[in-house]
Amino acid sequence: MGHRESADFVTLRGEEELVRRAGDLFASAREEFLCGAADLVTWSGGVNAAFADGKRPPLRPGRHDGLAMRKVYTRRALGDPHSERRLAAIAASGAQVRISAAPLAREAIVIDRRVAILAGSEGRGARTYTVVRAADVVEGIRSLLYATWEAADDVADCLGAAALPELDEEARSVLGALSAGLTDEAAARRLGMSLRTYRRRVAGLMAAVGASSRFQAGVRVRGR
Amino acid sequence: MGHRESADFVTLRGEEELVRRAGDLFASAREEFLCGAADLVTWSGGVNAAFADGKRPPLRPGRHDGLAMRKVYTRRALGDPHSERRLAAIAASGAQVRISAAPLAREAIVIDRRVAILAGSEGRGARTYTVVRAADVVEGIRSLLYATWEAADDVADCLGAAALPELDEEARSVLGALSAGLTDEAAARRLGMSLRTYRRRVAGLMAAVGASSRFQAGVRVRGR
DNA sequence: CCCGAACTGGCAACAACGTGCCACTCGCGC
DNA sequence: GCGCGAGTGGCACGTTGTTGCCAGTTCGGG
Numbered sequence: 001m002g003h004r005e006s007a008d009f010v011t012l013r014g015e016e017e018l019v020r021r022a023g024d025l026f027a028s029a030r031e032e033f034l035c036g037a038a039d040l041v042t043w044s045g046g047v048n049a050a051f052a053d054g055k056r057p058p059l060r061p062g063r064h065d066g067l068a069m070r071k072v073y074t075r076r077a078l079g080d081p082h083s084e085r086r087l088a089a090i091a092a093s094g095a096q097v098r099i100s101a102a103p104l105a106r107e108a109i110v111i112d113r114r115v116a117i118l119a120g121s122e123g124r125g126a127r128t129y130t131v132v133r134a135a136d137v138v139e140g141i142r143s144l145l146y147a148t149w150e151a152a153d154d155v156a157d158c159l160g161a162a163a164l165p166e167l168d169e170e171a172r173s174v175l176g177a178l179s180a181g182l183t184d185e186a187a188a189r190r191l192g193m194s195l196r197t198y199r200r201r202v203a204g205l206m207a208a209v210g211a212s213s214r215f216q217a218g219v220r221v222r223g224r
Numbered sequence: 225m226g227h228r229e230s231a232d233f234v235t236l237r238g239e240e241e242l243v244r245r246a247g248d249l250f251a252s253a254r255e256e257f258l259c260g261a262a263d264l265v266t267w268s269g270g271v272n273a274a275f276a277d278g279k280r281p282p283l284r285p286g287r288h289d290g291l292a293m294r295k296v297y298t299r300r301a302l303g304d305p306h307s308e309r310r311l312a313a314i315a316a317s318g319a320q321v322r323i324s325a326a327p328l329a330r331e332a333i334v335i336d337r338r339v340a341i342l343a344g345s346e347g348r349g350a351r352t353y354t355v356v357r358a359a360d361v362v363e364g365i366r367s368l369l370y371a372t373w374e375a376a377d378d379v380a381d382c383l384g385a386a387a388l389p390e391l392d393e394e395a396r397s398v399l400g401a402l403s404a405g406l407t408d409e410a411a412a413r414r415l416g417m418s419l420r421t422y423r424r425r426v427a428g429l430m431a432a433v434g435a436s437s438r439f440q441a442g443v444r445v446r447g448r
Numbered sequence: 449c450c451c452g453a454a455c456t457g458g459c460a461a462c463a464a465c466g467t468g469c470c471a472c473t474c475g476c477g478c
Numbered sequence: 479g480c481g482c483g484a485g486t487g488g489c490a491c492g493t494t495g496t497t498g499c500c501a502g503t504t505c506g507g508g
Contacts, residue, residue, distance in 0.1 A: 144365065203497085213407070217442065408465070426465090
């Protein structure tokens with residue numbers, strides 16, 4: 001339908017042009033909308049505009065048919081209460097939102113395995129966006145973006161645990177002892193502290209990550 | 225130096241053409257060689273040929289200068305002892321090898337943030353490879369590949385723990401209860417089984433992952 | 449020097465977990 | 479039915495983890 005514009009690679013300058021030339025792409029998603037960004041700032045204007053007025057088909061989170069909206073952000077998106085609320089709202093609308101522990105330097109979107117949009121670097125003038133339609137390149141990008149999404153944590157598991165206060169050297173050694181599967185007694189001996197103090201450290205760690213059992217602490221602490 | 229060939233996107237057909245037309249690229253890596261693949265089969269011929277005869281600069285793992293060789297594979301690369309030995313050898317040569325829990329459908333390489341190579345789909349005839357030089361696209365791909373690498377586990381942590389025997393539905397629900405931080409009593413009630421049986425399940429799970437404490441089990445189980 | 453805050457380590461009571469033992473049930477083959 | 483093996487649940491008891499309390503130590507003001 002419409003004009004052709006099927007060049008394999010098109011570079012757009014500025015968000016305005018992105019919305020104008022590629023806005024239909026967003027709304028055209030039918031099977032999968034895969035999106036990765038460091039925080040909620042990027043895409044906000046363009047995507048929201050394109051999705052306005054019910055142009056987006058309804059999400060069906062648990063279903064195999066319908067549009068799967070998968071988004072992956074970094075911890076930067078969890079910074080303030082405002083962002084958290086927006087994230088929760090996105091998740092509540094049926095999107096599968098996850099938080100990656102790794103940084104995402106550039107934003108990327110892949111739609112229906114058919115087209116990818118990569119954001120250029122920020123700074124100095126209008127931001128650029130590259131729309132990719134070459135099948136193999138799109139599929140390669142999707143493969144990577146999907147792997148990042150897959151490896152990330154569900155946002156529901158992250159919303160409460162926003163406070164990861166950077167553990168000091170001693171906390172890390174306690175963590176090592178716990179991860180090694182030692183009993184408290186053996187761990188305290190190895191670390192050269194008393195049993196009571198070691199248990200105090202463990203209790204402090206568990207409080208820091210908001211865990212109510214050691215198993216839960218182990219799960220939450222994985223990835224420091 | 226040499227001929228130009230600076231088209232932003234070039235598609236090569238077959239591994240032979242990859243080695244002939246892009247082999248120099250592999251050997252030209254100076255700062256970073258970032259590589260993602262499902263297993264050790266891909267690239268093996270091409271890359272090894274290109275790296276033969278000392279064409280590759282020496283790796284300096286811990287240093288900030290020199291070439292950083294980062295590789296990420298999936299668990300498929302850990303299948304048999306032979307693969308494991310090759311992986312260990314790669315790691316021993318100074319490469320930073322990691323194992324991603326997520327699948328990597330397509331192989332990708334990014335060299336010095338300047339050029340990306342994406343493999344096409346397998347099957348029917350010669351495999352294709354797309355060499356990408358457009359700066360923004362390369363950087364976008366690198367961003368995703370690096371995120372996948374960053375989120376993956378060091379291969380040293382995976383070599384021993386190869387036996388992850390696929391947990392059934394009941395095991396997953398037990399896991400959920402453990403991760404929720406419930407006490408055994410509450411968890412058994414929620415799952416509708418007796419305290420004794422629940423503890424049997426937990427013990428079985430811990431034996432399955434080779435953990436000697438619940439904390440350790442939590443760490444090892446993270447990522448199902 | 450004295451005080452208080454912060455930390456440590458010992459003790460004890462308690463909660464939670466780990467496991468052996470046994471009785472019971474269910475399904476299967478004979 | 480009978481025997482058998484696998485799985486369950488109850489019980490008991492030992493081990494491990496959790497916590498409050500208190501005494502001792504260290505450090506830095508006042």
